[in-house]
Amino acid sequence: MKKTLIASLLALAATAAIAAPQTYELDSTHTYPRFEINHLGFSIQHGTFDKTSGTIVLDTEKKAGSVDITVDTSSLDTGLEKRDAHLKSEDFFNVAKFPTATFKSNKLKFDGDKLVAVDGNFTLLGVTKPLTLNIENFKCGQHPMAKKQWCGAEATATFKRSDYGMTAYVPAVGDEVKLTIQVEAGVK
Secondary structure, three states: OHHHHHHHHHHHHHHHHHHOOEEEEEOOOOOEEEEEEEEOOOEEEEEEEOOEEEEEEEEOOOOEEEEEEEEEHHHEEOOOHHHHHHHHOOOOOOOOOOOEEEEEEEEEEEEOOEEEEEEEEEEEOOEEEEEEEEEEEEEEEEOOOOOOEEEEEEEEEEEEHHHHOOOOOOOOEEEEEEEEEEEEEEEO
């Protein structure tokens, strides 16, 4: 009887540990927010941000969690130094005054076991507005090299930059911005 009770308690403890929320730290070497914007109707221009940090908490049993991402806007890279300098100026990202953009959420949406969307608040240029990140390619599992639990996904959203006070050259330079974030994160 005593052995059965101990075995049951150990099984319950193991189940509780697996079902507990997991905290993941963003892997900055595999997490790259990028944006697309129309340039004078001639092309779609792209840029990335090379420095991103944050945490993701997932409770897959309760289908809940949170997301807290910080993007270093001074790490903007479009492949052309002169254009980068202009985009970092007061006309656009104003990195001297607003060195970060953030996304924070505690509203994760699941379809079965798959994370499909995250409703949160996006802050850019000191302005905070609701934003939904649509999630694709969501996968969690054992990382073959890091040897720990790992998750990855692609998050996308579209927003108007003018809603955040970034109005330079609208409408010639598009108002609508497509944001895509390749995300990888490992258990802390």
